[in-house]
Amino acid sequence: MSAEGVKTMVSEDIRRRAKHFVENETQFHLGFLPTEQSNPATTNLSEVMNADVTKGIDMLLAVDAGMARRIKEVIAGGEFLAMRRSMVASVLAGGRIIFSGCGATGRLSILLDACWRDFWRRANEQPVLTKHFDLHEMEDRTFSVMTGGDRALIRSVENLEDYASLGAEQMREIGVSQYDTLVAITEGGETSSVLGTASYALEAGAKVFLAFNNPADLLASRIERSGKLINDPRVTVLDLCCGPMAVAGSTRMQATSIEQLVVICAMELALRDLLGAKLSPGELASLGFEEIGEHTFVKWFENTVEQLRSNNALDAISQAAMLEARTYEQGALVTYLANDYILDILTDTTERAPTFMLPPFRKSDDTLSPPSWAFVKNPRLDTPRAWEAMLRRAPRGIDWPAQMYREHGATEAMCKNPPRLSNEEILKYDIGNEKNASRWENANSTGVAVLVGEEVNTIGCNGSDFIRAMNSIMDDSCQTRVILAIGPKPTNAPSMVRAIHVECPLPKTALRIVEHLATKLVLNTISTSTMVLMGRVYGNWMAFAETSNKKLVDRSVRLIQQFTGLDYESACQELYITLDEIASKEPGAHQPIPPTVVTVERIKARKQQT
Numbered sequence: 001m002s003a004e005g006v007k008t009m010v011s012e013d014i015r016r017r018a019k020h021f022v023e024n025e026t027q028f029h030l031g032f033l034p035t036e037q038s039n040p041a042t043t044n045l046s047e048v049m050n051a052d053v054t055k056g057i058d059m060l061l062a063v064d065a066g067m068a069r070r071i072k073e074v075i076a077g078g079e080f081l082a083m084r085r086s087m088v089a090s091v092l093a094g095g096r097i098i099f100s101g102c103g104a105t106g107r108l109s110i111l112l113d114a115c116w117r118d119f120w121r122r123a124n125e126q127p128v129l130t131k132h133f134d135l136h137e138m139e140d141r142t143f144s145v146m147t148g149g150d151r152a153l154i155r156s157v158e159n160l161e162d163y164a165s166l167g168a169e170q171m172r173e174i175g176v177s178q179y180d181t182l183v184a185i186t187e188g189g190e191t192s193s194v195l196g197t198a199s200y201a202l203e204a205g206a207k208v209f210l211a212f213n214n215p216a217d218l219l220a221s222r223i224e225r226s227g228k229l230i231n232d233p234r235v236t237v238l239d240l241c242c243g244p245m246a247v248a249g250s251t252r253m254q255a256t257s258i259e260q261l262v263v264i265c266a267m268e269l270a271l272r273d274l275l276g277a278k279l280s281p282g283e284l285a286s287l288g289f290e291e292i293g294e295h296t297f298v299k300w301f302e303n304t305v306e307q308l309r310s311n312n313a314l315d316a317i318s319q320a321a322m323l324e325a326r327t328y329e330q331g332a333l334v335t336y337l338a339n340d341y342i343l344d345i346l347t348d349t350t351e352r353a354p355t356f357m358l359p360p361f362r363k364s365d366d367t368l369s370p371p372s373w374a375f376v377k378n379p380r381l382d383t384p385r386a387w388e389a390m391l392r393r394a395p396r397g398i399d400w401p402a403q404m405y406r407e408h409g410a411t412e413a414m415c416k417n418p419p420r421l422s423n424e425e426i427l428k429y430d431i432g433n434e435k436n437a438s439r440w441e442n443a444n445s446t447g448v449a450v451l452v453g454e455e456v457n458t459i460g461c462n463g464s465d466f467i468r469a470m471n472s473i474m475d476d477s478c479q480t481r482v483i484l485a486i487g488p489k490p491t492n493a494p495s496m497v498r499a500i501h502v503e504c505p506l507p508k509t510a511l512r513i514v515e516h517l518a519t520k521l522v523l524n525t526i527s528t529s530t531m532v533l534m535g536r537v538y539g540n541w542m543a544f545a546e547t548s549n550k551k552l553v554d555r556s557v558r559l560i561q562q563f564t565g566l567d568y569e570s571a572c573q574e575l576y577i578t579l580d581e582i583a584s585k586e587p588g589a590h591q592p593i594p595p596t597v598v599t600v601e602r603i604k605a606r607k608q609q610t
Helices: 003-024 045-051 053-065 068-075 078-092 104-125 127-132 135-139 164-174 192-203 216-222 224-230 254-276 281-286 294-308 311-329 342-356 383-391 402-407 412-416 453-457 465-473 513-533 550-564 568-583 595-609
Strands: 097-101 142-146 181-185 207-212 235-239 334-337 374-377 446-452 480-486 498-502
Touching: 003 568, 045 053, 045 513, 053 254, 053 294, 053 311, 053 513, 068 078, 068 254, 068 294, 078 097, 078 181, 078 207, 078 235, 078 254, 097 104, 097 164, 097 192, 097 254, 104 127, 104 135, 104 142, 104 181, 104 254, 104 342, 104 383, 142 164, 164 192, 181 192, 181 254, 192 207, 192 224, 207 254, 216 224, 224 235, 254 281, 254 294, 254 513, 294 311, 294 513, 311 334, 311 446, 311 480, 311 498, 311 513, 334 465, 342 374, 342 383, 342 513, 402 412, 446 453, 446 465, 446 513, 453 480, 480 513, 550 568, 550 595, 568 595
Parallel strands: 097 142, 097 181, 181 207, 207 235, 334 374, 334 446, 446 480, 480 498
Antiparallel strands: none
């Protein structure tokens, strides 16, 4: 067959596939949802940020501040109270509080589980608790289910979120029952795998709470799979809609922030209810359970964002973002070093890869793929112990055979080569104190110790074992060593380490609510600002983004529309042309190729020629 004949065949195939997506995948065309739209308050984000970094950062945080009213409404609502009471009832009945999610909400589910476990592990230091409770038994009263298992904490598994039945399979395997409470979290309200966990839990008799960030009525009327659950009287709906994200479609930011705050506040109150049945008011106060009402949580949120928008904090966040951008521009890498908040930091760090088309985390036995621009390590523990310390439990991988995927209607490619999601694969990501030479090959590479709250002046002080361990795993040639202190001001930081202080109030709670919130807001803002400075955001759109599932394909098509003026079908066809070109390239150690940007640039170049 001639080369021209092959070209014609490819073109026909592309037209067919694009037409199929346009006509037959309409349930994944989500441009009508607020979480997928451009926020008018940040339309010119990239222009503002590149002219004045602090103004751009304040623009991002202003969108966070706008969530306060919605948080207040939700926490004062009957659905929030029902979730709190259901959590208490499940624990008293010997059941579990289960969190499920995918991608950013899957990582949130793991964080929520870890927060509960962390409290009971720290309870060993409290005789009043050891007297009344079996700490190990209480620790296991929460459980997290992330699409793809714990391995997906590092990187979401391509296409897995499109299968509701695989989400149900994960629930079947953990033995959900009528004594359990499931909090299923999906930013858009339409992620199939998460909806699958909720459907299975309903049939098992569990209490089901469905949290999402788009108007419930809109979802129910337009997305069949969402409407089925939203309209089910057995489901308690938590509609957390707070408008478009600061960066269009980047639900790892505001959507996940409000989800984190609402659910962890319900957990805090449920925990207080459980302990209050056995402890005196004085004993509760000694554990960090002040007499707080729902309004207190809103005030904490407002104070945290307000402080982050103060001149000193804005300047500190700007310094951190510019330092990262400069490091990457020099071809160097950033390695975060962390202790108690390593899970929060890993979450932000790993989410940069799909959001901004960066190299994902690299396994320790992979010498071909480019290393991730940012990584995170616990400098005091080896990798197996670092994983357990981070999760507050042993890792839980998935080891499904090909037949399992085939039974659930997965693609032939997935059936032939099932994703590697086992514990063995998880431990190949060396987040411990192993000295990874690839992180320090460039002398401009940077080590950033992220310390939060009490950590700042305990393990972050001059001569501490943490600082010694940090210096030990860095190469001597790398001179840029930083402490990013969130909360109190460093009083005894090592002289050889630069301190960047993000001052903000951190009132104490049992589950460390404000510490986790502040860490998320600061890291999200730094990483997003860094990518804006590096040109990976167009206006307020994630131009450099992956197309690893149907929702992301739709998002890319709409972005192409936005910047080229093409209609949806033509933009879709152009995207499929690019995807074919990328697929035809030889695999190797090249940087990821952003299909949306390649498509937009090709169309613009073609228009200039005509």
